[in-house]
Amino acid sequence: MDRWVGIDEFVAVAICGSFTGAADQLNTSVAQVSRRVKALEATLGYQLLNRTTRKLSLTTEGNVFLSHAKHLQHVLDDATSALRQRDAEPAGKIKITAPVMYGEQYIMPLINQFMSIYPNIQVDMELNNNQLDLIEQGFDFAIRLGNLKDSSLRARLLAHRQTLVCAAPSYLTNAPKLNTLEDLEQHYCLLGKSSIWRFVKQGKETHFNAKGRLRCNSGWALVDAAIQGLGLVQLPHYYVEEAISSNALVEVLDQFKPESEGIWAVYPPRRYLPTSVRELLEYLAKGLAVP
Known part of the structure; x- marks a missing residue:
C-alpha cells in the first residue's frame, strides 16, 4: 500500500492550491500533508510541485x-464501495x-421526498446555471x-423537455x-438569453432569428409578459404548461415544434455508483416520469 501514500494529499494540494487548504480539506496537519507529498515524489522519482514562499x-x-x-482515487472508491452490500439502505452524503x-x-x-424516506441521507445541493x-x-x-456536449462524463436520461x-x-x-415560420417576421417575440428560436420544417431543423422589444434571462418573467399580451414566447413546456391549461396562453406553430430534448443526470466515469447515488437516480427517473 506504500504506492498509495501521498496521492490523496497531492490531489488535495493541486485542487486547493495550498498545503493549508489541503490540510483543512483532509482534516490533518500541514506537516502531514507536506510529508506525504514528498514521500509520493520520492516514490515516483519526479517533482510534482513547484514550491516558493x-x-x-x-x-x-x-x-x-x-x-x-x-482516476486512482475513483478506482479505490469503487473497490471500497463494491465490498458493501448493494441492497444496503442508502446512507451518506450526496453532492x-x-x-x-x-x-x-x-x-x-423529489430529493426532499427521498430524504424523508431515507433519514441517513445527507444532500449538498448547489443550484447554479x-x-x-x-x-x-x-x-x-x-x-x-x-x-x-461530448465529454468523458457518463449520462443517464431522466426525462424529456419539449x-x-x-x-x-x-x-x-x-x-x-x-x-408559417415566415409569418414570425411580423410578430413581437419575447427573448431570453438567445435570439435563435429552433423549429423543425419538413423534417429538418431550422432556426429563426427572433426580434422583439423585450429581452430577459428569466423564463418566468417572459411567461408573465406573454400572458399580458406583449408577444410570442418560446420556452420549455414546464414554464408554460400551467398557463396553457388555464387558457392564459395558447400554443401556436405546433406543427413546427422542434424535437424534444433530454433532461440528464451526468456523473464522473466510475464503474460502481454508491448505493445512495444509484437509488436517488432511480427515484428521480420515476418521479420525472421518463417515457
Whole structure:
C-alpha cells in the first residue's frame, strides 16, 4: 500500500492550491500533508510541485500525474464501495448541482421526498446555471438540460423537455396571421438569453432569428409578459404548461415544434455508483416520469 501514500494529499494540494487548504480539506496537519507529498515524489522519482514562499504550482510532471491520480482515487472508491452490500439502505452524503429554476421546481421536491424516506441521507445541493466541473468540485452528479456536449462524463436520461411557442389570446386577436415560420417576421417575440428560436420544417431543423422589444434571462418573467399580451414566447413546456391549461396562453406553430430534448443526470466515469447515488437516480427517473 506504500504506492498509495501521498496521492490523496497531492490531489488535495493541486485542487486547493495550498498545503493549508489541503490540510483543512483532509482534516490533518500541514506537516502531514507536506510529508506525504514528498514521500509520493520520492516514490515516483519526479517533482510534482513547484514550491516558493509566495506561490505553489504544478510541475509539468505534476500536471500529467494529476488526472491519473484522480482516476486512482475513483478506482479505490469503487473497490471500497463494491465490498458493501448493494441492497444496503442508502446512507451518506450526496453532492449535486442543478440549474436554478429546474432544480427548485422539479429536482428538490423529489430529493426532499427521498430524504424523508431515507433519514441517513445527507444532500449538498448547489443550484447554479453554470456548468460546474464535477470532478474538480467533488459532485456526485449534475442535472443537465438539453443536448449534451461530448465529454468523458457518463449520462443517464431522466426525462424529456419539449419547447413550445405560445401567446396570449389577447395578443393573437389583434396580431397578424401566424400560420408559417415566415409569418414570425411580423410578430413581437419575447427573448431570453438567445435570439435563435429552433423549429423543425419538413423534417429538418431550422432556426429563426427572433426580434422583439423585450429581452430577459428569466423564463418566468417572459411567461408573465406573454400572458399580458406583449408577444410570442418560446420556452420549455414546464414554464408554460400551467398557463396553457388555464387558457392564459395558447400554443401556436405546433406543427413546427422542434424535437424534444433530454433532461440528464451526468456523473464522473466510475464503474460502481454508491448505493445512495444509484437509488436517488432511480427515484428521480420515476418521479420525472421518463417515457
